Amino acid sequence: MDITFWGVRGSVATSGPEVAQVGGSTSCVEVREGEHRLVFDAGTGIRALGNSLMARGGPCRLAVFFSHLHWDHLQGFPFFGPAYVPSTELMLYGPGEKGDARLAGALARQMQPPSFPVTLEAMRGRLCFRSAEAGVPVEVGPFKVTPFALPHPNGCMGYRVESQGAVFVYATDVELSAGGITPDILAGMEGADALCMDAQYTPEEYGAEGARSKKGWGHSTMMDAAQIARTVGARRLFLFHHDPSHDDAAVEAMAARARAHFPGAQPAREGMRVTLGDLPFTQVA
Numbered sequence: 001m002d003i004t005f006w007g008v009r010g011s012v013a014t015s016g017p018e019v020a021q022v023g024g025s026t027s028c029v030e031v032r033e034g035e036h037r038l039v040f041d042a043g044t045g046i047r048a049l050g051n052s053l054m055a056r057g058g059p060c061r062l063a064v065f066f067s068h069l070h071w072d073h074l075q076g077f078p079f080f081g082p083a084y085v086p087s088t089e090l091m092l093y094g095p096g097e098k099g100d101a102r103l104a105g106a107l108a109r110q111m112q113p114p115s116f117p118v119t120l121e122a123m124r125g126r127l128c129f130r131s132a133e134a135g136v137p138v139e140v141g142p143f144k145v146t147p148f149a150l151p152h153p154n155g156c157m158g159y160r161v162e163s164q165g166a167v168f169v170y171a172t173d174v175e176l177s178a179g180g181i182t183p184d185i186l187a188g189m190e191g192a193d194a195l196c197m198d199a200q201y202t203p204e205e206y207g208a209e210g211a212r213s214k215k216g217w218g219h220s221t222m223m224d225a226a227q228i229a230r231t232v233g234a235r236r237l238f239l240f241h242h243d244p245s246h247d248d249a250a251v252e253a254m255a256a257r258a259r260a261h262f263p264g265a266q267p268a269r270e271g272m273r274v275t276l277g278d279l280p281f282t283q284v285a
Contacts, residue, residue, distance in 0.1 A: 001166045001276045003194060004030040007045020008268040010173075010200050010219070010241035011072055018247035023270020026072040027172055027241065029196060033163055036141035037062040040159060040170045045270065046076040054081045060125075063091040063140045065132055065147075066099075067172050068156040069106045078111050078118075088125030093138065095147065095157035099131035132157055134184070148188030150174040152218040160188045166276040169234075171197045172241050175218045178227040189232040193276045196268060199225040199239035202254060222254040226262035238268040 007013075007025035014024040026043030039049065039062055053060050060082040067073055082088045094103025108120045120127075132138060132147040134157065139145075146160040151174060158171040169192040176185070189195060200219035207213065220228075222239050229237040239258060242251050251267045258265040 001161070001163050001168060002032045003168055003196075003274045003276070004032070004049075005045075005196075005238070005268045005270060005272045006030060006049045007041075007043045007076070008240055008242055008270050009043075010198070010243060012244050013044045013072075013075075014244040018249075021248040021269065022242060022251045022267055024244075025270055026075065027067070028076060029170060031143070031161055031168055033142050036143065038140060038143055038145065038161065039064040041065075041067055041073040041172070042075075042077040042080065043073050044076040044079075047079040047081075050079070050081040050083075054085075059087040059089070060085065061089040063093065063138075063145075065093045065145065065157075065159055065170075066095055066103055067150075067158070067170070068095055068152060068154060069102065070154070070173070071110070073173075074106060074110060077107055078116055083123040083125045083127070086124045089128070090125055091128050091130060091140070093130050093132040095132050096155060097131060097133055099133070100129035104129045132159075146188065148184050150185065151176060151180070153216075156218075158185070158188050160192075167192045167194075168276065169195045169197075171195065173218055174198050174220055175216070176220050176228065177224050178231045181228065181231060186232060189228070189234065192232065192234040194236045194238060194274060195225075195229050195232070195234040196238045196240050197225045197228065198241045199254065199258070200241050200243045202257075205243075222258040222265070223261060226258040226260075226265050229262045229265065234262075235264060236274075237262055237265040238274075239265060240268045242267070 007028035025045035027041040028045030031038040161168040199222040
């Protein structure tokens with residue numbers, strides 16, 4: 001199972017030399033085994049994924065699972081090149097009951113004037129909308145994908161991906177501490193070979209007083225993520241959904257603090273490719 005991080009930033013995309021090492025594109029993660037592909041979220045990182053797929057040529061068939069419908073997880077979809085190609089087949093999973101209809105509506109609305117010059121109907125590929133409901137596994141090729149609910153304003157879905165004994169867990173946009181893990185969340189995360197988890201804030205930012213506090217904003221700290229990774233018995237932790245105000249040095253400093261509680265912690269970086277079972281990673285060309 002190969003994992004590629006195409007977008008790792010949270011809330012809004014950012015750019016500049018100060019974020020070049022970690023990356024500034026919003027959430028998009030690809031999981032691949034052979035020719036079978038899953039994609040998690042369609043933030044601005046999905047544009048680069050689309051360009052890579054187009055460069056390879058041939059028909060494109062993949063499943064895209066959306067964690068939730070906040071804009072930073074949808075905004076790259078209008079720029080996903082393969083969606084405009086008639087031979088493309090996309091299974092698009094919206095989170096929750098009736099998630100298919102809600103996802104279709106959200107994607108259509110962001111491509112309506114005056115927000116965007118072309119509508120969803122301009123996409124000539126086959127778009128199949130489906131629902132991803134908590135506790136209901138979805139079989140896609142060699143993958144078993146099990147959604148589980150996460151605490152976040154307006155709701156969010158985490159995803160447990162299993163294939164040939166390997167486990168990858170995608171758990172972005174979650175406000176959670178180790179003491180708040182429910183049995184359902186434990187079942188979703190337990191024993192992950194790689195846990196990709198929201199770690200947007202430092203404890204100081206999260207616990208600040210007054211208007212500067214981030215409590216209730218729907219995101220965790222890197223220390224929460226480290227303690228949760230230890231609690232659920234994860235093998236490796238990829239800190240994710242980096243705050244747009246955090247430059248490369250800040251993200252690396254947060255990861256160093258997290259490693260004091262969970263040695264297998266590191267920042268998710270745009271372009272990072274990980275093969276489960278192998279400790280090293282390689283950059284995507």
